[in-house]
Amino acid sequence: AQSVTQLDSQVPVFEEAPVELRCNYSSSVSVYLFWYVQYPNQGLQLLLKYLSGSTLVKGINGFEAEFNKSQTSFHLRKPSVHISDTAEYFCAVSESSSGATNKLIFGTGTLLAVQP
Amino acid sequence: KAGVTQTPRYLIKTRGQQVTLSCSPISGHRSVSWYQQTPGQGLQFLFEYFSETQRNKGNFPGRFSGRQFSNSRSEMNVSTLELGDSALYLCASSLEGPEQFFGPGTRLTVL
Numbered sequence: 001a002q003s004v005t006q007l008d009s010q011v012p013v014f015e016e017a018p019v020e021l022r023c024n025y026s027s028s029v030s031v032y033l034f035w036y037v038q039y040p041n042q043g044l045q046l047l048l049k050y051l052s053g054s055t056l057v058k059g060i061n062g063f064e065a066e067f068n069k070s071q072t073s074f075h076l077r078k079p080s081v082h083i084s085d086t087a088e089y090f091c092a093v094s095e096s097s098s099g100a101t102n103k104l105i106f107g108t109g110t111l112l113a114v115q116p
Numbered sequence: 117k118a119g120v121t122q123t124p125r126y127l128i129k130t131r132g133q134q135v136t137l138s139c140s141p142i143s144g145h146r147s148v149s150w151y152q153q154t155p156g157q158g159l160q161f162l163f164e165y166f167s168e169t170q171r172n173k174g175n176f177p178g179r180f181s182g183r184q185f186s187n188s189r190s191e192m193n194v195s196t197l198e199l200g201d202s203a204l205y206l207c208a209s210s211l212e213g214p215e216q217f218f219g220p221g222t223r224l225t226v227l
Contacts (some may be wrong), residue, residue: 032214034215036218042220042221043120043206043218043219043220043221044206044208044218045218046215046216046217046218049214049215051213051214051215090159092159094214096214101164101166101171101172102147102149102164102171102172102208102210102214102216103149103161103164103172103174104149104151104159104161104208104216105161106158106159106160107158108158109158109159
């Protein structure tokens with residue numbers, strides 16, 4: 001079974017400052033990793049994904065994340081945030097083995113609050 | 117290409133009633149998954165359908181059921197509603213790989 005831990009429930013940051021949202025996972029099998037963003041009263045939008053290959057992945061809106069297998073982490077970073085980045089961010093994993101289904105296991109989310 | 121659509125967007129029901137939610141995936145996508153989002157439990161997987169067959173099921177009681185039609189559209193049904201079923205129900209579709217695209221959700225309120 002897999003699990004995802006997002007230790008920070010809320011991260012306040014000033015506009016134009018850098019930010020890192022932390023995600024750690026636990027799994028006995030290989031996984032795919034994802035970051036989703038949710039704006040108020042909306043569904044989830046995929047920010048970026050790690051399926052294989054380069055451990056540094058770039059996503060939309062200037063976000064990037066690095067897969068660290070030894071530390072079982074997939075932290076999300078942005079060098080300079082904007083007010084419009086204020087939202088809830090979810091880290092998720094799914095099993096990558098052959099025949100695996102698309103079941104996503106989510107973390108509890110991190111609210112990124114960008115202040116002017 | 118149109119995204120995932122869910123209907124209705126908002127729904128109010130009373131305890132004991134049943135409800136059916138609908139999801140239309142992105143054209144060509146054959147996998148449809150459902151998730152429940154609540155403040156207390158977060159995002160939880162309900163079930164996944166692929167080519168009209170349930171491929172995986174989460175840990176929810178039998179009151180929660182779903183189905184998928186030949187055009188890949190999916191419905192989920194909740195019978196004998198309880199107050200705790202109040203949630204945002206999200207549908208996601210996938211072409212073949214693990215990347216899923218989510219709809220806007222249906223917000224269900226049980227009174």
